[in-house]
Amino acid sequence: MNSTTTYFDTRVDTSKVYVPMNFNFKPRNYENSSGKSPVYLHVTSKNKRKRIHLDVYINTQYWDDKSAKLSGPKEIVCDTNLILDNIRAKITNIQTMYKLSSKTLTIDSFMEEFNNEMPRVNFVSFMKKLLADRKNTISPATYEKEYSIYKKLYAYKEEVLFCDIDNYFFLKYRSYLAGLGNVATTRNGNVKVIKKYLRIATKAGIKLPIALDDIAVGSTKGNRTYLTAFEVKCLYDYFTATYISKNIKIILGYFLFSCFTGLRISDVMNIKRDDLKHGVHTFNHIKTGKQQVIKLNGKTKDIIGMCPDLFITKYSDPYINETLKSISAHVNINKHVTFHVARHTFATNFILLGGNVVKLQMLLNHSDIKDTMVYVHLAEGEKNTDMNLMDNLF
Structure with a gap:
């Protein structure tokens, strides 16, 4: 079975040529015990080809080759089509970030990004994923503190695009924290941790519209309250x-x-x-x-x-x-x-x-x-x- 193919050209820096990378969804020709066939994502580039099992199963009678989606009663096809749309969005996000970072997206690097699911567009998702990865390598107190900062950021906005992180973003976020009753040192501490995760993101090749050294943190030393x-x-x-x-x-x-x-x-x-x-x-x-x-x-x-x-x-x-x-x-x-x-x-x-x-x-x-x-x-x-x-x- 054929489906529509998505093209994306990735520049090879050394030769300044463009290498096409093709993506398409294909159901397999066999059915499981429930009478459904698995859908795979096929990725091809030059002479390389990779196939990814998506853990999506369909009734092939509803499959439309042209749109690479299900076509049929809404109550049957809606949820599966949403899953496929999310996968397409994920592919686009990977392509976009590599393009913006002027990095070469090879089939191997795509497979790594797709399977590891490191978010490269939404900083909030990036921070959550990195926190989960670091949990066993940092102290419980550090994890708890940084996770609480992530939760405040998530409550402020579930999606903060890397391309929107500039001085104005920090101005608005500091104002939001002040509205929560956070004192200046607490607000500064939040910015310090966010800046730390942004630095990790830049080392991973993600570009920001602001230089990290231009992000002023301020003092994080609070008043030393003591008892007489x-x-x-x-x-x-x-x-x-x-x-x-x-x-x-x-x-x-x-x-x-x-x-x-x-x-x-x-x-x-x-x-x-x-x-x-x-x-x-x-x-x-x-x-x-x-x-x-x-x-x-x-x-x-x-x-x-x-x-x-x-x-x-x-x-x-x-x-x-x-x-x-x-x-x-x-x-x-x-x-x-x-x-x-x-x-x-x-x-x-x-x-x-x-x-x-x-x-x-x-x-x-x-x-x-x-x-x-x-x-x-x-x-x-x-x-x-x-x-x-x-x-x-x-």
């Missing part, structure tokens, strides 16, 4: 109360453990209770991969001892942060408290209590001491608030 010694004590007193529920005690135990060690949530959730039985914990940071040894202080040992389920029962990051919000409101802490606030709390109070900034850099596992110096400035700001004590002089 009094606020930490309020949480500690609440933690020791006999009336709180088990899950609140566990979550608050994790948070307080981080307040006295400075560990990130990813590292805390990776600890097993047996790891701490000798009072020393040796581990590799999830974020940096660097090894570190910490010696548990008395408060952390007390926290572990008062909560037998700590480092046995684990919770998701969103659930922990939502619970911390409720706990903070209950003890009248009027700050936006997430788990990462514990790390800022440890660092700021470490400096306030006379700790050395170089030692703090080691404890926080910072590569650059400039990141650690932020807490010195926060501590200085905290000390300046003590000037109000002079109001009580007389």
Whole structure:
């Protein structure tokens, strides 16, 4: 059986000639047990020929050779024709992107693109596919963060063409994020991740109408919210109360453990209770991969001892942060408290209590001491608030 043939000329850069590549749909001449025949996509170029099984089965009595579609009652042919139209669109997308990228589309490269299904027109689909491919090679925390950014982009617009990504796109998208209530640092963080995936796309040969270096990200460093010694004590007193529920005690135990060690949530959730039985914990940071040894202080040992389920029962990051919000409101802490606030709390109070900034850099596992110096400035700001004590002089 014959069908209409789609032509696309792909330039061979070395000889400046055009090589035709033909695509056509053909049903096979045999029927399966259901009386239907499979449809194949035939791809030919020069003396090469490839055949792709499309997992599409038809009743051949409805097949029209001229249109390479089914012709018959709508309720019978509509869904199959939609599938075939989508395949045609996929072929066109591959051809278009190779043409725009000035790349030679060979029969082998077409087969790879078609079978791997890497979207080269819609950036949203591209990001989703790449996230799925990278899931097992990046940390769960990184995947979760970047997937949440993809979901926001998808909610904004399901289709963002690569050819439409310019400064105006980022202007509109930043405005959209602001409308969601995202602060400037969060908006900048979203742009930073999008720019990262666009860079991967350009390395794959996809062209953009804007130079990536022209995309300004801005600062992604948010305000370092921390808890004062009094606020930490309020949480500690609440933690020791006999009336709180088990899950609140566990979550608050994790948070307080981080307040006295400075560990990130990813590292805390990776600890097993047996790891701490000798009072020393040796581990590799999830974020940096660097090894570190910490010696548990008395408060952390007390926290572990008062909560037998700590480092046995684990919770998701969103659930922990939502619970911390409720706990903070209950003890009248009027700050936006997430788990990462514990790390800022440890660092700021470490400096306030006379700790050395170089030692703090080691404890926080910072590569650059400039990141650690932020807490010195926060501590200085905290000390300046003590000037109000002079109001009580007389």
